[in-house]
Amino acid sequence: MQDILIICGTRPEIVKLAPLYHALCAQSWARVQWLHTGQHGDMADQILACFDIIPDISLTRRGSSLSEFSLGCREQLEAVMTSRQWSLVIVQGDTESAFLGALVGFYHRVPVAHIEAGLRTYNPDRPFPEEGLRQMIGRVARFHFAPTERARQALLSEAIRSDQIALSGNTVVDAQQWSIAHHGIRRTMQGRGHLLVTVHRRENWGNEVEQICHAIADIARAHPELPVLFPVHLNPMIQAPVHAILGDLPNVQLTTPLDYLHMQQALVDAWLVLTDSGGLQEEAPTFGVPLLVLREETERPEAVEAGCARLVGTARQAVVDAVEQLWSDDVAYRRMQRAGNPFGDGTACQVIAHTLRETLSRPIPACA
Numbered sequence: 001m002q003d004i005l006i007i008c009g010t011r012p013e014i015v016k017l018a019p020l021y022h023a024l025c026a027q028s029w030a031r032v033q034w035l036h037t038g039q040h041g042d043m044a045d046q047i048l049a050c051f052d053i054i055p056d057i058s059l060t061r062r063g064s065s066l067s068e069f070s071l072g073c074r075e076q077l078e079a080v081m082t083s084r085q086w087s088l089v090i091v092q093g094d095t096e097s098a099f100l101g102a103l104v105g106f107y108h109r110v111p112v113a114h115i116e117a118g119l120r121t122y123n124p125d126r127p128f129p130e131e132g133l134r135q136m137i138g139r140v141a142r143f144h145f146a147p148t149e150r151a152r153q154a155l156l157s158e159a160i161r162s163d164q165i166a167l168s169g170n171t172v173v174d175a176q177q178w179s180i181a182h183h184g185i186r187r188t189m190q191g192r193g194h195l196l197v198t199v200h201r202r203e204n205w206g207n208e209v210e211q212i213c214h215a216i217a218d219i220a221r222a223h224p225e226l227p228v229l230f231p232v233h234l235n236p237m238i239q240a241p242v243h244a245i246l247g248d249l250p251n252v253q254l255t256t257p258l259d260y261l262h263m264q265q266a267l268v269d270a271w272l273v274l275t276d277s278g279g280l281q282e283e284a285p286t287f288g289v290p291l292l293v294l295r296e297e298t299e300r301p302e303a304v305e306a307g308c309a310r311l312v313g314t315a316r317q318a319v320v321d322a323v324e325q326l327w328s329d330d331v332a333y334r335r336m337q338r339a340g341n342p343f344g345d346g347t348a349c350q351v352i353a354h355t356l357r358e359t360l361s362r363p364i365p366a367c368a
Contacts, residue, residue, distance in 0.1 A: 002031065004024060004088045005110075007077070008034075008037065009044065010095045011043055014053070018047075019174035022349075024353055033056040034053060035101075037061075046260070047260045050183075051260075059077070073097070077100060081108045086110045092114075092115040102137045111142035113141065114143065118152060119299040121298070127201060127203060143355070143359070144166070148170075149167060166355045169347060170343040173282070176346075179261060185268055187268045195219070195270070195323075196274070201277075210241045212314050214245060220249045226251060272291070272323065296311070
């Protein structure tokens, strides 16, 4: 029996690890423990409930800053790692929780599996600190589950051994299919649907957020018949400009952040998505919803290359022009709508579980 520890603490991690948790719990060879670091508090609890997960181990968040959280989390993870002989640590993505989980596994010579490995911009400032964290995780992980061929090639170019990399697809699609099957997510809106907007990236704080908000205001005024749904991140750096610029527009609905299921419903009901989020770039294509990326670069270029997303940046007029082009050009819109999802078909968890079963059944070094 293999004792597997899943370590995560943020909403995106939970979404992408939840279907893998359920898949591994169904395996006769695996005994799985879910550890929640507390990096996201009440918001994470909502997502855990969506996926019927009760953590086996919950750490106590210490302090409000990222550095204070890191120190407290690292200390508590040490105690967990010494509590039993773990066979494997699983982390996902590029958060502080993922990095600390990988680091503690490495120090205790426990193999680390990195889900969604190989994403790169090669610009450590964009996104910050995520780009640095995922590259560092890549240096200590034993199993690298690449969501796309591009990600696999990035890992190979960094001298990761090919037998340590598996092309799995992205577990986010598995999560969407789970939510469709268990919660009946389906389109409810008639006509075009709404314009869905999210903004939260640190690199967009300040003038960039203001430019985006002015662009949305221009679009809302030009198309009063178009409902705009904007779940507003709780950070004051986002809250202040969003409410100041968009708060009085009648067709703009500003809400608190949506939980996972409500966001999936908002996606399936959308005409178009404007976002600087990484996860939405992967999720929107499942429902055939075109997406405009409010960033200068993306670690998910597959969406742009497939044609289901476009990079538009944050400049006010560029955002407006991109939306207006899709509003008036039905052929271009339908082309994006039919591009499909380049990130997977919902079988990623099967691939990961099979690979782990085959590999963990024979002796392996903790790191190579």
